[in-house]
Amino acid sequence: MRAIDIAQKVNSGEVSALEIITKTLAGIKEKNPSLNAFLEIFEEDAIKRAKEIDALPQGKKGRLAGVPVAIKDNILYEGHICSCASKMLENYKAPYTATVVKKLLKEGAVIVGRTNMDEFAMGSSNENSAFGPVKNPLDLARVPGGSSGGSAAAVASGMVPVALGSDTGGSIRQPAAFCGVVGIKPTYGSVSRYGLTAFASSADQIGPITNNIEDNQLVLSIISGQDKKDSTSKPAPQNKQEKQNLVIGVPTDFVINLEKEATLAFKQAVELLKTKGVQIKEISLPHAKYSAPCYHILTASEASSNLARFDGLRYGYAAQNTKDLEDTYLKDRTAFGPEVKRRIILGTFSLSSAHAGDFYLQAQKVRELIKLDFQKALKEVDAIIMPTTPNGAFKIGEVEDILTLYLADLFTCPANMAGVPALSVPFGKDKNNMPLGLQIYANYFDENLLYKTAALLGGK
Amino acid sequence: METNLQELKQVAKLAKIELSAQEEEKLIKQIASVVNWVEEIQKVDTSALTCTTADFTPKREDSPVQFENAAALTGAFNDKQDNLLKVKKVL
Numbered sequence: 001m002r003a004i005d006i007a008q009k010v011n012s013g014e015v016s017a018l019e020i021i022t023k024t025l026a027g028i029k030e031k032n033p034s035l036n037a038f039l040e041i042f043e044e045d046a047i048k049r050a051k052e053i054d055a056l057p058q059g060k061k062g063r064l065a066g067v068p069v070a071i072k073d074n075i076l077y078e079g080h081i082c083s084c085a086s087k088m089l090e091n092y093k094a095p096y097t098a099t100v101v102k103k104l105l106k107e108g109a110v111i112v113g114r115t116n117m118d119e120f121a122m123g124s125s126n127e128n129s130a131f132g133p134v135k136n137p138l139d140l141a142r143v144p145g146g147s148s149g150g151s152a153a154a155v156a157s158g159m160v161p162v163a164l165g166s167d168t169g170g171s172i173r174q175p176a177a178f179c180g181v182v183g184i185k186p187t188y189g190s191v192s193r194y195g196l197t198a199f200a201s202s203a204d205q206i207g208p209i210t211n212n213i214e215d216n217q218l219v220l221s222i223i224s225g226q227d228k229k230d231s232t233s234k235p236a237p238q239n240k241q242e243k244q245n246l247v248i249g250v251p252t253d254f255v256i257n258l259e260k261e262a263t264l265a266f267k268q269a270v271e272l273l274k275t276k277g278v279q280i281k282e283i284s285l286p287h288a289k290y291s292a293p294c295y296h297i298l299t300a301s302e303a304s305s306n307l308a309r310f311d312g313l314r315y316g317y318a319a320q321n322t323k324d325l326e327d328t329y330l331k332d333r334t335a336f337g338p339e340v341k342r343r344i345i346l347g348t349f350s351l352s353s354a355h356a357g358d359f360y361l362q363a364q365k366v367r368e369l370i371k372l373d374f375q376k377a378l379k380e381v382d383a384i385i386m387p388t389t390p391n392g393a394f395k396i397g398e399v400e401d402i403l404t405l406y407l408a409d410l411f412t413c414p415a416n417m418a419g420v421p422a423l424s425v426p427f428g429k430d431k432n433n434m435p436l437g438l439q440i441y442a443n444y445f446d447e448n449l450l451y452k453t454a455a456l457l458g459g460k
Numbered sequence: 461m462e463t464n465l466q467e468l469k470q471v472a473k474l475a476k477i478e479l480s481a482q483e484e485e486k487l488i489k490q491i492a493s494v495v496n497w498v499e500e501i502q503k504v505d506t507s508a509l510t511c512t513t514a515d516f517t518p519k520r521e522d523s524p525v526q527f528e529n530a531a532a533l534t535g536a537f538n539d540k541q542d543n544l545l546k547v548k549k550v551l
Contacts (some may be wrong), residue, residue, distance in 0.1 A: 020546070032506050038500050047513060060523070078529070092536070093532070093536070095529045095532035095533055095536070096527075096528075096529055096532075106466055121468055145513075150468060222473070228520075231518050231519065231520045232518075236464075247504065256522060258471055270522065287504065293497060293498040293499075293501050294501060296494065297497050297501070303473060308476075312474075312538060312546060313538060313539075313545060313547055314533070314536060314538075314539070315537070315538070315539055316538075317534035318538035318539075322548060323548070324548050324549050324551065325547055325548045325549065326550075328547070328548045329476040330476055330477075330478040331478065333476050333477055333478070334478055336477070338487060339531045340467070341479070341483075342473075342487055342490060342491055342494070344475050344476055345468060345471055345472045345477060345488075345491050346491050347475075348472075348474055348475040349467075349471045349491070350473045352471060352474075358499075358502055359498070362501055362502055362506065363498075363501055365504075365506035365509050366504050366506065368506075368509055369504065369506065369509065384523045401468050401495055402469060402490050402492065402493070402494065406494070406497075418497075434507065
C-alpha cells in the first residue's frame, strides 16, 4: 500500500496504525533474514508510537499517519543505536534526534528500524557494511547498490513503503535504480543534515526512497526546509512558476560507454518523452566526466577531517590495554573497515601540503567548472536526463577492482558536485532482467519538475 | 606522477590509521591506483576561473548553545573521572 493511502486510511479510521505497524513488523521479521536490509527493528518503540497515533482525533493524525518508515543507520533517533554499519559505532546510542526524523514523527510516521548501509556511507554495493552485505530483493545473489542499499532493499521488498537514505555521490539514486524503486537526491541545502553522521559535508544530502513518485514527493515536502541547526540549509524560493512545454536536455558528450540494454532503455525514454510533447535538445556538459575523480578527492578529503572525531575516547570502539594516547588512537581506529581506511588515507594525502594544490584545490576548481556547466545547460533546458548507472546490479563479490566500483557513480556524482537535485526512477531492464534507472536533473529547488518529468515517463 | 608507496604509508600514520602488514600491502597499492586515476583532473584548464566565496558555507553566530541532553554525551565516555573525560598519558 502507498504511504499516502496508509495515512488516509489511518486518518479516516478505516484501519488503525497499530494494525499497519503489527503487519509491517511481521513482514520485516519474515523477509529480513534473507535480505539483511535492517540492522535493528525498533519493535517496542514502534508499537507504542502506533498506539499514540491511534489515540489522536481522526483527521488530525498527520500526513504520514501510521506510515512505517525505515531510517538509514547514519541518521540519529534519540535513544536508539546509530552505528553507520561500523564496528566503530556498534554500540553508539544517539543522544538526540535528527531534524528529518522529528519532522516525520510530527506528521504521524512510525520509525520501525534502522537499515544496513556501506560503512559510513562509503560504497556503492553495500558490501562494505561491517554487519554483512544486503541482498537485492529481486535477485538474492546480487547487490542492492549502495550506500543506502538497506533502505532501497527495505522498500523494494515491500517491508516498508518509505525509507530515508543519504546521498553523497549517488548513494540514494544508485541503489534505487538497482532495486527498481524511486530515489531522490534533493538540492544541496534543501534538507537539514542535523543528526546525519557527516561523511562529506559539502555533498551529503538526505532524501526519501519510495515505491512511487507521489509518496516520494510527499515525504520530501515534509522533510525539506531551512533549519538553523544546519547552517547550509536554505529555504526554497517561493512562487516558482510551473513550466509548460518542457524542454529536456540530453548530454550526448557525457552519456557514453553504456551497456547495450542501458543504451536501449535510454533511447526509449527519450522517444517516450517526445511522444508526450517534450522537446528534446542536445546539450554539452564538458566537465561532467571529471565528476567521479573530483568526488573522490573532495569527499575523501572531507571524510579524513570529519572522521577524525572517531578516536574511541568520547564514544565508540575503545581498544583495551593501550600504552599511551597515541597508541590509543591507533588501536581504536582499527575498528574502521578497509574502505573507510582507504578514503581517510586518500583524503589525508589530497590535503597534505605537498599535494593539496594538485589534488584538493584543483578538484575544487574543477568542481566549479562542473557547476557552471550545469548552470549554463539549465538556462537552455528545463531538465536533463541521463541513465542512473551504466549497468544494472552486479553479483555480490563479482567486482573486486575498486576503480570499477568507484565508476558505478559516474552518472550520479555530478549532481552532488553541482548541488542540483536529481531523481532516479525505474526505466528498462538490463541483460539479466534487473531494473535500470533513469535519472532526471533539474535546477536548484526545482524538485517538483523532477517529479513531473518522472510522471511523464510512466513512473508509478 | 608515480605515487610513492612509502609516502602513502607515512600519510596513513599521520591519519592515525594503523595497518597490518597484510592490509598495508593491499590497501596502499589500491590507494596508489586511485591516486593515479584521480590525477586526470590535473589536465583540466582552470585558468579562466574566477572563484567567489558567495556560495561558501555561511557561518553561524559564534555563541554558546545549551544542549539539552548533556548527560547522554558524558555517559558515552569510554573512561571518565567525575564528569571529565579520562584519557591515557600523552607521553
